[in-house]
Amino acid sequence: GAGVSQSPRYKVAKRGQDVALRCDPISGHVSLFWYQQALGQGPEFLTYFQNEAQLDKSGLPSDRFFAERPEGSVSTLKIQRTQQEDSAVYLCASSLAEGYDEQFFGPGTRLTVL
């Protein structure tokens, strides 16, 4: 399909484990965003890439969270030493141009930390 895809769709981790969440944006989209959505809440901004450059990472909750987009396409969000409070749905979105443009969202990865 031509939409944003994310993998895995579901991830269960034991507390202390490292996890890696993948996002495949729409081909040709310059901007890529990561959001964290807790149960019953709206998405919270984590970080933003324009091509391979990470322009804003002010939303990353701690230094255990790290995101990269080395070739300006696929992105990975890594969470080290997961904690129970990291349990949430992680949404990826991409847009054709700069951040004011419409964002196309993937289905999300539901992370459960036991």
Next chain:
Amino acid sequence: AQSVTQLGSHVSVSEGALVLLRCNYSSSVPPYLFWYVQYPNQGLQLLLKYTSAATLVKGINGFEAEFKKSETSFHLTKPSAHMSDAAEYFCAVNTNAGKSTFGDGTTLTVKP
């Protein structure tokens, strides 16, 4: 700083009735405003967006929203609800390219 408040976490209407979902924003600069819909286990889908052109914005599925600067509001409406409109709706504001701030969402229930 930017923020969004959605009044009413749950709204219930009868099929065929008017839908009104409320959104108020706070922004120190002219905002870009968005409404998204989210169906269970799916990502968010854009319904409509305001980008400082016309204040009345028409979107998909018969939804529209009016930007009112004096009231700092961007309420979402639809004249006649359909069962398929049942979903969660999010209002978002963007004044800093890339950094959208979302409200907590409103769950719309449509009764037959």
